[in-house]
Amino acid sequence: xxxxxxxxxxxxxxxxxxxxxxxxxxxxxxxxxxxxxxxxxxxxxxxxxxxxxxxxxxxxxxxxxxxxxxxxxx
Numbered sequence: 876x877x878x879x880x881x882x883x884x885x886x887x888x889x890x891x892x893x894x895x896x897x898x899x900x901x902x903x904x905x906x907x908x909x910x911x912x913x914x915x916x917x918x919x920x921x922x923x924x925x926x927x928x929x930x931x932x933x934x935x936x937x938x939x940x941x942x943x944x945x946x947x948x949x
Contacts, residue, residue, distance in 0.1 A: 877937025880907065880929065888940055891915070892927050908934035922947045 880888055887906035895903045895915045902911035910933040918926040918939065925942040 877930070878907065878935040880936065880938040880940065885940070888927075888929060888938075889942075891929075892940070905931040905934060905936060907931065907936050910934070 884906045891903050891906050891913060892915060894901070895913075903913040903915060904911055905913040906929075908931060910931065912931050912933045913936070914930045916928040916930075918928055920926065922944060923946075924944055927940045927942075929936055929938045929940060
């Protein structure tokens with residue numbers, strides 16, 4: 876089993892996700908170890924939540940980050 880994301884690194888993980896969404900083909904820095912080996916997979920269930928699977932072979936990060944979204948407008 877891989878390493879989970881430490882709570883103090885969530886902001887860095889969100890920044891990595893934003894960078895990945897802006898430029899999907901560019902290497903993204905791991906929020907834990909700082910190497911450019913991070914892979915991100917979007918497993919979202921929009922419009923209810925965003926789920927991102929974060930994996931880094933360098934440090935063993937294996938974490939799914941959940942971002943709840945507001946309910947759809949009626």
